[in-house]
Amino acid sequence: MRLWLRTASSAVLATLCAGGSALAQDNNTLDQVIVxxxxxxxxxxEVPLSITAVKGETLQAQGVNRFQDLTGTIPNFTVSQSPISDVISMRGINSDLQAAGEQAVATxxxxxxxxxxxxxxxxxxxxxxxxxxxxxxxxxFGKNTVGGALNINSARPSAVFxxxxxxxxxxxxxxxxxxxxxxGPVSDRxxxxxxFQYNEMKDGWVDNSYYDEAQPRYTxxxxxxxxxxxxxxxxxxxxRYDHSDFDTKGNPIEIIHLGGALAPLLTSLGxxxxxxxxxxxxxxxxxLDLGSAFVMDGGTDELMARLDWRTPIGEWTTIAAYSGYDFLRAFDADLGPLDVLQVKQDEKYEQYSLESRISFxxxxxxxPLAGVYLQQSQLDNDGWTYANTVPLGAPFxxxxxxxRFQQESKLWAIFGQxxxxLTDKLEATGGLRxxxxxxxxxxxxxxxNATTGGPLPAPVLAALANAVLEATPHVLRPSSKENDTSWSANLRWKPTDEASFYVxxxxSTLGGGFNAAYFGTGGARPGExxxxxxxxxxxxxxxRPEKATSYEIGAKLRFGGNAELNAAIFHVNYDDIQTSQFTGGTSYVVGNAAAARAxxxxxxGRWRPVDELTLNAAIGYIDFEYTDYKNAGCTVAQIAAGGYANGALCSAAGVNDLTGRTNQITPEWTVSxxxxxxxxxxxxxxxxxGQANYVDQFYGAQDLDPQTLQxxxxxxNLLVGVGPRDRDWVLDLVVRNLTNERTFQTANDVPLATGSYFATIERPRSVALRLRVNF
Incomplete structure (x- = not known):
């Protein structure tokens, strides 16, 4: 770690020192990044925010085509894959895993x-x-941006073919x-x-001997x-109109540790x-057989229109959009060779939105700037969990x-900034939403009864089902209404054309909601x-809604056009952090941790000392700490030691107090x-x-179980390309994870196999040959 810090720090210092010679060089100017x-x-x-910005053509040239490839290259930003969804983490705040939850980092x-x-x-x-x-x-940007936002601009049509x-x-x-x-142009106006984009993988990076297939495989x-x-x-x-289709078989999941009563059986099964x-x-x-350990088939559609109109009082912008998707997903939920669990989900989502604003x-x-935002969405999620506990000796x-979970959301907002x-070098900005x-x-x-489809015939059988599936039959119609205010303020000082500083x-808030995977609490309590x-x-x-208040100071520096440095120091207070805790069985408990700070x-920084050479470096450091989190999800060792029937009861008892501890998927240092x-x-x-990315150790599970420490x-990563200087074509050799490191991002308990753990394995070394033709 110290070597990495010295290397990266030296690169950044070199950027600073480059200013002295930059004025004498005219052919090595860095491109200005527009945001x-x-x-x-x-x-x-010019922007008083902590931003990493990159052009799409740069990402393509580097062979980056998914968010996961950016982990480690951008300070305090990670994207990982779990069996349920992608997990986006920024400054220690992660996304919600359950179906009804919104992302803490919005796209x-x-x-x-x-x-x-x-x-x-x-x-x-x-x-x-x-x-x-x-x-x-x-x-x-609006609600659900407590961690930050990913602002993406599509490539625009050109007036030149x-x-x-x-x-x-x-x-x-x-x-x-x-x-x-x-x-190209159709007419002058x-x-x-x-x-288009097409990807097909035939041989994934985890060999599943059960089906004699490598996973994942997708089209x-x-x-x-x-x-x-x-x-x-x-x-x-x-x-614009976007459409996509995806078909996936298999998940890159491995059981990374065996323990508990089922360990001998799992070992005997390979x-x-x-x-x-x-x-x-x-x-x-x-x-239960799906023909694969995981299958997912679905598609997305998005239609949007944007009108920009310059008027005497300012520029008016209106964006109207429809965005939706549907998918069917099923997987072997015990994550091993036992004929025990299968989960199937059918989900559909539709969203309509309208934003209209004017920059006066x-x-x-x-x-000044002012605007209004309207959004309406509908989520439908049907889920089936099939439990065949006969292999575990159950007599039923x-x-x-x-x-079934259905949710309709209606949102409106007004905002201004x-x-x-204040002077020719000092400006102040304030905004409210x-x-x-x-x-x-x-x-x-x-x-x-999964075999007949009929009801469970006896109270005893119903009780057994509740014990195995952690569910009590019910019908709920929850509703909520949230009114919240977001605000921002900054002061920016620009003493020269090449330096600016800001405070x-x-x-901001992350909207509250309902746990789509709420399965009940074992029935009415005595006297209830x-x-x-x-x-x-x-x-x-x-x-409840999650709230974040941040304080930041930063600097944006350029040195003669061929070097630049961006720096930010931040402090964020979080209240009512939304958490999703796996119970160790077949369900999740969703709630709010009290408070945290990060x-x-x-x-x-970037430095281009000569026209042929460009150096870049990035460092991220985060000290994340729960200041009050007494009812965190329990580790399996804590559940067993306390004799609790499941993780939900252990959590309610406050056994795993994570006050003073960090969050999951939160490496202290990231260096590139x-x-x-x-x-x-x-x-x-x-x-x-060439790019070298260091990611510090972190926990892959919410309960910070030591077995999930990565x-x-x-x-x-390395790219070697050759082609004519006019770039009519380029032939690239792209190698990612050159030293073939085996790592994971998310990890957790194996359902029903107390003491064993699984993880979603990141992609190992990849070696690709690519030809790009420009015309």
Missing amino acids: TATKSTATLQ FVDGVYRGRGVQSRFAFLDMGSLEVVRGPQGTL DGSISAGYEFEQGETEVLGFIT LRVRAG NWAGRLSAEADLSANAKLFA VDGDIDGKARQGNSSPF AAIGKVR PPLNRFG ATID YASEKKDALQEITLT SAAH TADQYQQRMLREIAY RGLELD FGVRWVKPIGDYQLTVD KAVTKV
Whole structure:
């Protein structure tokens, strides 16, 4: 770690020192990075926010085509995969895993909110730019941005004919990727663009001997059509339509540790309990067998239009959009070779939104902005859990737990912001947003005989089903209404054209809601009436909004055009943190931790000492601590020691007090160092792009179980490309995770196998050959 810090720090210091010689060099100027996170166009150096911004063509050139590839390269930002959804973490705050929850880090594509993980599967499709905006962003972006926001701009149609196609093959896992675009004018006022992306993986990185297949295997494709029209000299209309389909078989899951009563049985069935790229997962009975350990099939659609209209009082922008998806997912939920559990989910989501805002022309020294936002969404999720406990010695037939969750949300908000020029070098900005959201839901649980589909015939059998499936039949109709205010304020000082400094504060919320996976509490308590029992369940199914208040100081520095440094120091207070705790059986408990605080720093810099060479470095440090979290989810050792029937009861008893501890998937240090060298050789040029990324140790589970600790690791990526200097074509060799490090991001208890643990394994070394043709 010390070596890494010295290396990265030296690179950043070199950036600082580069300013002395920069003025003497004219051919090695860094490109200015343009961002739109403030709802206006500005350079990265002008924005008083902690932002990492990169062009889409840069990501494509580096072979980056998914969010997971960015982990370690961006300070205090990680994206990982779990069996349920992607987990986005920024400054120590993670996304909610249960079906009804919103992301704590929101994604926006062309201003359209994508709050659910499935919506962002193809966020890199024909991307123009990516902005990772850290810290609460409630004023301009809205709710559900307590961790930050991912602001993505699609590539726009061009008035000049242009196009590109890229085809590559990865040799280690057998992945084929084809992507490209074509754009050009239809008339003087109309421009169009089409983009596409296709991925097929035949041989994943975990060999599942149960089905004699490597997993994951998938076929994904996405397409985009967009058009931009000049309606008049002062009005412009942009519209696009996206569609995607995905079909996945198998998950990169391994049981990484064996323990408890079932360990001998699992060992005898071929489970080794190591991170070695081997798994034995599946079901053999016709009742549970899927033909694969995991299957998921679905698609997404998004249609949006944006109107920009310059008027005498300012520029008016209106964005109207529809975004939706549907999928069917099923998997072997015991994660091993036992014919015990299968989970099946059918989910559909639709969202309609409208934003209209005006950036007023300057009124003296004041530049105001005001807007309104409307959103309506509908979520439908049906889930089945089939339990065949005969292999475990249970004297009753297979059981089925059916859960239905339906939720309608209606949200409206008004917001405003104003920037005041206090002097020619000092400006102050303040903003406010008021939002109101109403949610109405239906949540239903039934238990049946999975073989016949009929009801459970006896109270004893019902009690056994409750013990195995942790569920009590019920029908609930929860509703909520939230009114919240987000605000932001900053002071920016620009003493020279190449230096600016800022201080800022902001407050934002993550909307409350209902636990779609709430299964009841074992029935009414002694002396509890039916109405009291119903009211208690309505309280238990709900969780409160999460709140974040941040304070930040930062600097944006440029040195003669060929070097730059961005720095930020932050402190964030979180209240009512939303948590999702696995019980160790077959369910999750969703609620609120009391409070936490996070503090740290982010540094990133670039230096181009000569035209052929560019160096970059980034450092992220975070000290995250729960200041009050007495009812955290329990480890299996704590559950066993206390004799609790399940993790929910242990959590309620306050056994695992995580006050003073960190959060899951929160590495203390992330360090990145990169070198890009472009060498002309006659009419051709050679490109070498190397990146080394260090990620500190972290826990993969919410309960911070020691068995889920991922050790610190360094991963190296390398790209070597050759092609003509006019870049008509480029042939690249792309190697990611050069030293073949075996790591995981999320981990947890194996359902019903107390003492054993599983993890979602990250992709090991990949070696791809790719040809890009530009025309």
